[in-house]
Amino acid sequence: MLSFDIAIIGAGPAGCAAALTLAQSNCRVALFEKETFPRPKICGDGVCDRSVNTLRAISQEYYDEFMQFAEKQTMSSTTFVYKNNRSVLNLKNFGYVCKREFFDNFLFSLVQRNSQNVEVFQQTPVQYFDKLSNQEKTEQGFILHDAQGNTYKTYLLIVANGAKSNIAQQLTGEKYSEKENGVAIRAYYEGVSGCDAQSIELHYKKEYFPGYLWIFPMANGICNVGFGGAIEKLKTQPENIQAIMQQWISGDEELKKRFANARIISPIQGGLVPYNNNVFNCSGEGFMICGDAASLIDPISGGGIGNAMLSGRLAALQAVDCVQTQDFSAQKTKLYEEALKKRIQREIKNRLRIQRAIIRFPFLLNVLSFVSKNQKIFNRIARWYN
Numbered sequence: 001m002l003s004f005d006i007a008i009i010g011a012g013p014a015g016c017a018a019a020l021t022l023a024q025s026n027c028r029v030a031l032f033e034k035e036t037f038p039r040p041k042i043c044g045d046g047v048c049d050r051s052v053n054t055l056r057a058i059s060q061e062y063y064d065e066f067m068q069f070a071e072k073q074t075m076s077s078t079t080f081v082y083k084n085n086r087s088v089l090n091l092k093n094f095g096y097v098c099k100r101e102f103f104d105n106f107l108f109s110l111v112q113r114n115s116q117n118v119e120v121f122q123q124t125p126v127q128y129f130d131k132l133s134n135q136e137k138t139e140q141g142f143i144l145h146d147a148q149g150n151t152y153k154t155y156l157l158i159v160a161n162g163a164k165s166n167i168a169q170q171l172t173g174e175k176y177s178e179k180e181n182g183v184a185i186r187a188y189y190e191g192v193s194g195c196d197a198q199s200i201e202l203h204y205k206k207e208y209f210p211g212y213l214w215i216f217p218m219a220n221g222i223c224n225v226g227f228g229g230a231i232e233k234l235k236t237q238p239e240n241i242q243a244i245m246q247q248w249i250s251g252d253e254e255l256k257k258r259f260a261n262a263r264i265i266s267p268i269q270g271g272l273v274p275y276n277n278n279v280f281n282c283s284g285e286g287f288m289i290c291g292d293a294a295s296l297i298d299p300i301s302g303g304g305i306g307n308a309m310l311s312g313r314l315a316a317l318q319a320v321d322c323v324q325t326q327d328f329s330a331q332k333t334k335l336y337e338e339a340l341k342k343r344i345q346r347e348i349k350n351r352l353r354i355q356r357a358i359i360r361f362p363f364l365l366n367v368l369s370f371v372s373k374n375q376k377i378f379n380r381i382a383r384w385y386n
């Protein structure tokens, strides 16, 4: 049986950030991925500054390479639209729009090219695990089982296999709950008029907040257009999510004109958005959970790539310490959870506060829309999305 110090499950942004960080260590690492790269990924394709800053924290060279990466479009401003009111915020280094198929493959290629100590297994879904343990701690860690019946031994697990992870649920005992989740759909369009190539658009209606409709311009005149919101809220609507998005576009005077000659060039596809609810249950004896598997998506912007990469990196740093000290205890892996909280808990708490206030008192959106004409206040609001 192949044996490793650390096994990472999932090679999305969280898993790749972990693998790239661990490539700088002497640990024996396995990276398991159920698909083969490049693989498509349903997303709004908005790659925020936290994602690229995490890449830079891993290696300036990787960051420089991403700056040269042709498949991305710079986002220099965000246009917020509420009740025909448009507020444009110019931002420096806000992020990029980059098709996830390309962005994720970029990260994955870095792992393949630069990580001698990381053995990569594609087309290898980890199906289940057995936990090894005895009182003397002579046996510890996990045996992983893949779909082909192969087994692998590891001391430490980094779980990064995305939303609704059955592995994370088994490890933490926490069951999937619709209450904490959102859902979003997106499609690619060509020929949407009136777009500013470097400005992403967020359109709001009070009944869907914190959900919104987005238009993210990409290269070659293509736009990623999508809509998402909290499952509980969308369930109370008479129409399904696709109908909401399509009726929004066809029912809004301005959008109707802008989409008059647009053509949809992909299926409308969707996925889960596991919002963070200020619950960080992402570590335990022998494991750490990152990204969507740990429900780390921002509760207002719906962005998750940045927190996925940050959590992957922090888990990897803690993993190195665990291997060096041969201590895989819950107290030790908890240090990862603490480091993550230190970085994002305050921000999450603030956003939840704002989110709950607006849900309770929707007129606040009018107020925000009005006060956001004041650049200073608008800058504060804009940080929710940054």
Ligand SMILES: Cc1cc2nc3c(=O)[nH]c(=O)nc-3n(C[C@H](O)[C@H](O)[C@H](O)COP(=O)(O)OP(=O)(O)OC[C@H]3O[C@@H](n4cnc5c(N)ncnc54)[C@H](O)[C@@H]3O)c2cc1C
Pocket (backbone or CB within 6 Å): 009, 010, 011, 012, 013, 014, 015, 032, 033, 034, 035, 041, 042, 043, 044, 045, 046, 047, 048, 124, 125, 126, 127, 160, 161, 162, 163, 183, 184, 185, 186, 226, 228, 269, 270, 271, 272, 273, 290, 291, 292, 293, 297, 302, 303, 304, 305, 306, 308
């Ligand atoms: C419609 C939509 C739009 C979105 N738009 C944005 C956006 O614009 N910006 C943003 O920041 N976020 C956005 N998000 C959220 C974002 O997609 C996620 O937060 C992000 O992908 C999380 O990264 P991750 O690495 O945790 O998980 P993932 O990207 O889901 O990666 C998990 C990986 O694990 C693999 N895997 C799964 N199970 C197994 C297994 N058993 N064994 C091995 N491998 C496995 C998967 O194949 C996948 O490669 C959007 C989400 C949706 C649904």
